[in-house]
Amino acid sequence: MNPEVKTSKPSTGSEPTVRFVPVPALLFLLFGVLFYFGQLYLDRYSGGFNAKVYEPYKSWKMVQDLQPKGAGDVLFAKGRKIYDTACVACHQATGLGAVGIAPPLAGSEWVLAEGPNRILRIIYSGLSGPITVKGVQYSLAMPAMGHDLNLSAEDLAAVATFIRGNKEWANSASPVTPESAKAVLDQVKDRTTQWSAEELNAVPVK
Numbered sequence: 001m002n003p004e005v006k007t008s009k010p011s012t013g014s015e016p017t018v019r020f021v022p023v024p025a026l027l028f029l030l031f032g033v034l035f036y037f038g039q040l041y042l043d044r045y046s047g048g049f050n051a052k053v054y055e056p057y058k059s060w061k062m063v064q065d066l067q068p069k070g071a072g073d074v075l076f077a078k079g080r081k082i083y084d085t086a087c088v089a090c091h092q093a094t095g096l097g098a099v100g101i102a103p104p105l106a107g108s109e110w111v112l113a114e115g116p117n118r119i120l121r122i123i124y125s126g127l128s129g130p131i132t133v134k135g136v137q138y139s140l141a142m143p144a145m146g147h148d149l150n151l152s153a154e155d156l157a158a159v160a161t162f163i164r165g166n167k168e169w170a171n172s173a174s175p176v177t178p179e180s181a182k183a184v185l186d187q188v189k190d191r192t193t194q195w196s197a198e199e200l201n202a203v204p205v206k
Ligand code: HEC
Pocket: 082, 083, 086, 087, 088, 089, 090, 091, 101, 102, 103, 104, 105, 108, 109, 110, 111, 119, 122, 123, 127, 128, 129, 130, 131, 133, 138, 139, 140, 141, 142, 143, 145, 146, 159, 160, 163
């Protein structure tokens, strides 16, 4: 008998059957690893699924940071620099001032006034004598910072914009334009005495 012929013949034993075969655990592991790296990839390159974010940028913030800044942002950044050199020693980085040294700018009704007319005068020519800020009376003196440092109208506008609009201090008053600072500067340029709060209250707030 030829054994080859025998095996090629269909027999009842070789019918296809349905049965459960265990999937190799390694396959699960492989999918797990693929999934993990897939997530890592998305995390890194999906740009938060924002349609406006393309390679090589990775996030909307990165794209936004590269946009040309508005005039207000430039002024604010300049104001921060001036603040950090000319004001921070007394009014502090927190804008909260310090006991016996300076009143707060954060939440100050003088800083957040409708217009910057009065604070521009304080910044340029200084301030002395009693002043009430957030319900507390101070009787200290601030030097004529603007005059002494020879700040330009743009510098004054910048630092006023910074203290009025500093979100870290929860301040959100309108920015100050160099034009409005110039209008004030033209009036007070030659003034050599510090302001008093009483005198300032007679100056229109905007
Ligand atoms: C040497 C410390 C000193 C420096 C520097 C200084 N200030 Fe003052 N500032 C004071 C004091 C003190 C007062 C309150 C004066 C008073 O009691 O009459 C004051 C008051 C103020 C006020 C009004 C009151 C308030 O708290 O809102 C503003 C606005 C202000 N300063 C802004 C500035 C800015 C902006 C700068 C930087 C350009 C600056 N100051 C630099 C000490 C300082």
